[in-house]
Amino acid sequence: MQYQLALQASRQNNPRMDSHALSRMLQVGLCPCLSRFKSTTSVKQEWPQLEQSTVDEADIKHHSEMASKWWDDRGVTRGLHALNKLRIPFVRDGLLNVGQINLAKWQSPQPLHGMKILEVGCGGGILTEPLARIGANVTGIDASQNMIDTASSHVCQDPNISNSIIYTCRTIEEHAKEHKDCYDAVVATEVLEHVIHKDLFLDACISTLKPGGSIFITTLNRTILMWAIGIFLAEYVLKVVPQGTHDLNKCITPLEVQALLEKYGCTTKLIHGMRYNFLSNEWHWSSDTSINYAIHAVRKQH
Amino acid sequence: RLSGKKILLLEGSPQQAKDLKPQYSNRVSSLNSGTKSLLELIGAWKHIASARYKTVKKMQVWEACSDAMITFSHDDMAEDIAYIVENDVLLAAVNKEVKELTENLTVMHESKIKGYELPQCYGTTCDVRVHLENGPSYVCSLLIGADGANSQVRKAMGIKYLSWNYNQMGVVATLKLSEPTENVVAWQRFLPTGPVALLPLTDELSSLVWSTSIEHAKELLSFSNERFVDSLNDALWKKLPRDKIVDVATQRFNGLLESLFERSSTVQQLHPSVSSVVEGSRAAFPLGFGHATRYVGKGVALVGDAAHRVHPLAGQGVNLGFGDVRCLSELLSEAVFNGSLLGSLPHLLKYETLRQRHNLPMMLTIDGLQKLYGTTLTPLVVLRSFGLQLTHILNPVKVSMLNMS
Numbered sequence: 222m223q224y225q226l227a228l229q230a231s232r233q234n235n236p237r238m239d240s241h242a243l244s245r246m247l248q249v250g251l252c253p254c255l256s257r258f259k260s261t262t263s264v265k266q267e268w269p270q271l272e273q274s275t276v277d278e279a280d281i282k283h284h285s286e287m288a289s290k291w292w293d294d295r296g297v298t299r300g301l302h303a304l305n306k307l308r309i310p311f312v313r314d315g316l317l318n319v320g321q322i323n324l325a326k327w328q329s330p331q332p333l334h335g336m337k338i339l340e341v342g343c344g345g346g347i348l349t350e351p352l353a354r355i356g357a358n359v360t361g362i363d364a365s366q367n368m369i370d371t372a373s374s375h376v377c378q379d380p381n382i383s384n385s386i387i388y389t390c391r392t393i394e395e396h397a398k399e400h401k402d403c404y405d406a407v408v409a410t411e412v413l414e415h416v417i418h419k420d421l422f423l424d425a426c427i428s429t430l431k432p433g434g435s436i437f438i439t440t441l442n443r444t445i446l447m448w449a450i451g452i453f454l455a456e457y458v459l460k461v462v463p464q465g466t467h468d469l470n471k472c473i474t475p476l477e478v479q480a481l482l483e484k485y486g487c488t489t490k491l492i493h494g495m496r497y498n499f500l501s502n503e504w505h506w507s508s509d510t511s512i513n514y515a516i517h518a519v520r521k522q523h
Numbered sequence: 524r525l526s527g528k529k530i531l532l533l534e535g536s537p538q539q540a541k542d543l544k545p546q547y548s549n550r551v552s553s554l555n556s557g558t559k560s561l562l563e564l565i566g567a568w569k570h571i572a573s574a575r576y577k578t579v580k581k582m583q584v585w586e587a588c589s590d591a592m593i594t595f596s597h598d599d600m601a602e603d604i605a606y607i608v609e610n611d612v613l614l615a616a617v618n619k620e621v622k623e624l625t626e627n628l629t630v631m632h633e634s635k636i637k638g639y640e641l642p643q644c645y646g647t648t649c650d651v652r653v654h655l656e657n658g659p660s661y662v663c664s665l666l667i668g669a670d671g672a673n674s675q676v677r678k679a680m681g682i683k684y685l686s687w688n689y690n691q692m693g694v695v696a697t698l699k700l701s702e703p704t705e706n707v708v709a710w711q712r713f714l715p716t717g718p719v720a721l722l723p724l725t726d727e728l729s730s731l732v733w734s735t736s737i738e739h740a741k742e743l744l745s746f747s748n749e750r751f752v753d754s755l756n757d758a759l760w761k762k763l764p765r766d767k768i769v770d771v772a773t774q775r776f777n778g779l780l781e782s783l784f785e786r787s788s789t790v791q792q793l794h795p796s797v798s799s800v801v802e803g804s805r806a807a808f809p810l811g812f813g814h815a816t817r818y819v820g821k822g823v824a825l826v827g828d829a830a831h832r833v834h835p836l837a838g839q840g841v842n843l844g845f846g847d848v849r850c851l852s853e854l855l856s857e858a859v860f861n862g863s864l865l866g867s868l869p870h871l872l873k874y875e876t877l878r879q880r881h882n883l884p885m886m887l888t889i890d891g892l893q894k895l896y897g898t899t900l901t902p903l904v905v906l907r908s909f910g911l912q913l914t915h916i917l918n919p920v921k922v923s924m925l926n927m928s
Binding site: 294302303305306309310313328329330331332350351352353354355379 | 524525526527859860861862863864868869
């Protein structure tokens with residue numbers, strides 16, 4: 222409770238503070254006796270009541286505040302809505318490329334018919350609904366109850382897909398305990414950059430995959446260019462993305478992701494860059510991975 | 524990919540009889556190769572081919588106030604420029620294919636629309652409601668307005684519609700030529716009152732589209748057959764009194780072009796004259812320009828004359844409409860393949876952009892030509908004659924014009 226209040230207070234005083242500096246300040250403020258033994262990165266050591274969790278509470282709160290405007294495709298989330306143009310073919314065609322669906326099914330009106338997909342960090346369901354519309358049975362999980370509520374109420378508007386989607390508010394670690402070797406594909410788009418313990422996160426995601434199943438990730442690269450364009454330009458100059466959405470320290474490079482995927486038993490099939498045009502609100506595939514990129518990997522057979 | 528979708532077609536006219544009348548109908552359309560390939564794609568072209576149509580291999584355009592003229596043909600008349608098909612034949616061919624599609628497609632004839640309820644909100648999925656006066660109300664994800672120049676769908680959308688009347692009417696008729704000929708040429712002569720065009724139907728018959736002032740059109744309809752034919756032949760043959768300047772200027776310019784390009788302009792083929800008009804085939808329809816500033820909205824899209832209306836002088840009106848159809852169906856197919864809702868804006872906006880970019884230049888050019896040729900002012904006559912002669916000599920320009928249309 223105290224933690225939440227302090228968070229709120231500091232946000233009001235200085236909204237520009239990034240979440241990294243914020244957590245440092247909290248540590249110093251609320252546990253002065255431990256401040257001498259401070260280390261800037263290991264939050265978990267200072268807060269014994271927090272278990273090892275991939276979830277960053279500040280991030281969850283930041284996104285929850287936007288929940289009511291999530292489905293306005295000309296509002297703050299228009300970039301995410303526009304990204305579907307790349308994400309849906311990425312998943313659909315990726316599954317074809319690794320043989321999880323055959324050509325005849327891919328050419329049918331429901332290319333993902335019969336596929337069980339887990340979407341981690343589904344938010345309001347921007348990606349979940351189109352996936353269901355092309356035939357998949359999708360389970361969407363998110364750590365924010367607000368988001369899950371928004372998603373659940375939105376999906377009721379389309380009776381064709383209401384039965385193909387299940388939304389639950391939980392973390393991937395909890396979900397993975399009960400759903401081992403369960404899904405044909407796991408989709409974690411625009412979520413890895415908001416997660417604290419990426420190794421735990423990816424381990425949990427991959428453990429839910431059937432052998433031979435695919436994991437699809439899109440995220441931001443940790444480069445100067447990404448900071449300059451994705452954070453400084455987007456959040457502070459053009460203000461097309463709400464301030465505080467992204468933190469360079471939490472971004473991860475493609476090679477690091479690839480290394481983690483290999484560590485947890487996956488073979489990387491595709492890494493590809495993406496770029497965003499602020500003016501026309503359109504995404505394009507790009508040969509440059511310095512800002513945004515997508516990775517598709519397949520879990521090895523046991 | 525759209526095979527899972529259901530379509531309801533609300534048609535205002537009663538169900539047509541299926542048999543083809545031996546007599547040629549007076550409303551014909553000039554279809555370009557893009558339209559032909561679309562019709563082949565949907566399987567309707569084979570019905571047209573088994574009925575009747577005429578291939579146009581050459582076009583000649585000239586005018587009354589000067590000797591300038593232009594001909595369009597692919598080299599050695601090898602490829603076709605256009606296909607003249609009666610509107611009835613076209614409709615019957617498409618209807619034949621429509622009847623095969625009973626699974627997804629329902630057609631309701633004699634529907635009277637009471638009103639449309641279009642979704643207002645952004646960000647939430649909304650459906651379109653269609654209320655009929657003589658039937659139940661329907662809910663759909665996408666409403667396509669293909670209801671012509673006086674589109675009720677467009678009115679329901681509440682968008683700005685730019686339009687003006689040409690104060691002209693297009694007189695149509697089926698004509699018998701004075702002598703049978705290899706009728707593969709489309710003829711068009713620009714008069715100050717408006718262009719008169721002969722489109723080939725058979726070796727003996729041609730279809731007339733004569734755009735002229737409203738009073739003259741009404742006169743023409745009231746004439747006896749002989750008097751009508753005389754007026755028509757006059758319009759085709761009579762040389763109007765000319766400014767000497769115009770003649771001298773065009774001849775000199777022609778000489779200049781011939782020496783520059785080392786080609787002689789083709790000998791002017793003489794157009795046919797008309798011997799009689801088929802009884803009861805004369806009719807007239809009003810002409811105007813129309814442009815919808817928006818083609819789409821959430822859950823709604825306009826195609827064809829509902830979105831754009833042009834002067835028949837270039838024979839492109841229906842081809843623009845078929846181009847809209849092709850573009851929209853491709854984009855809808857892609858949208859469904861990507862899991863989007865049919866009525867959602869992003870792909871509809873893309874359709875609007877692509878088609879407006881294609882249609883608007885064509886529409887403005889046609890309107891420009893109509894205005895340019897509507898005058899007898901000497902400087903403009905000289906200017907347009909120069910333009911015509913220059914375009915005639917420049918083959919690449921003509922080829923690209925043919926390919927674009």
